[in-house]
Amino acid sequence: MVVSIFQNVSLGNTSLCYDHPNSCQKLSYPLAFKIVFYLITGNLLVIVSIAHFKQLHTPTNHLILSLAMCDFLLGIFVMPLSTVRSVHGCWYLEDLMCKLHTGMDIMLSTASIFHLMCVSTERFCAVCSPLTYRSRVRSAxxxxxxxxxxxxxxxxxxxxxxxxxxxxxxxxxxxxNVRCVGGCHVFFSRGSAVVTSMVSFFIPGLIMFGIYSRIYVVARGQARSIDFLTNQLRTASNRPGEFRYRTRKGTMTLAVVVGVFLICWTPFFLCNIIDPFIDFTIPPSLIDALVWFGYLNSALNPFIYAFLYPWFRKALRIIVSGEVFRRNSCRIQLYS
Structure with a gap:
């Protein structure tokens, strides 16, 4: 017989969520979990930058804009309630709100990796089929x-x-073993854990890994010819070389974004798919910590853009300085 780690234990000094014999216990977690919520606002700067500056209205950036929206919504609607649940171990809203919250959590995590898969596909077309890129990848x-x-x-x-x-x-x-008054547990049986993990993470992750592996092989093979072409055309115009450079730089930056996403979410999804098959013996505190490690990814993306994208650093300076409110600021050239 499995002794569940979810089972409540009656102790004299135990603090409960509700005055009910089957109430969930209040938990005490470090308040460091809240830090991620404050960092998430960096995605708002990404959204404003891409939406405001016309030069950034490209297929790649439209995908980044939608991805930033996923991360921003996660910080606004999911993480505050998750913070309360993580710090206290209690859910003070109705069961309907629990389902809405859980559904949005799964939805935004799944949408994020779907967006990254779309970005990978767009980069594949840009690097591997540059001559047909503009005809294949349009606004529609x-x-x-x-x-x-x-x-x-x-x-x-x-x-x-x-x-x-x-x-x-x-x-x-x-x-x-799990259900209790004042709880909002994200629980998956064996079948649902496999389906959810495969659809929301492992299948898209493997597809992205395959795409970027192919991009790396193609880009490596093209590197010498691109450098040679750039040197030949440099005396006439710098634009072809700069365009090629931006394409490669953008691809590498987005590869870093995908890599960070996989690093942040892989531990959680591995535990999620394994836990039901080992009779739910992984401590809930560990799973909760891994969820927050996954949330951390949403806060890291803006810093990746700021570190690797010169246009984002320039856009950030314009927004912070207030120059963004000037007339025709949307036409400022962020890169030549």
């Missing part, structure tokens, strides 16, 4: 990719939560 193409990322992730997440497919096959265990 990007709009379809962004719409599909949002719609698919929304339908998948809320169908899973509201139909309670995440409990299927483990209802008895959940009701006897």
């Amino acid at each position: 193409t990007v709009l379809c990719m962004v719409s599909a990322s949002w719609v698919i992730s929304t339908v998948f997440a809320y169908t899973m939560v509201f139909s309670e497919l995440n409990f299927k096959g483990a209802e008895a265990f959940y009701n006897s």
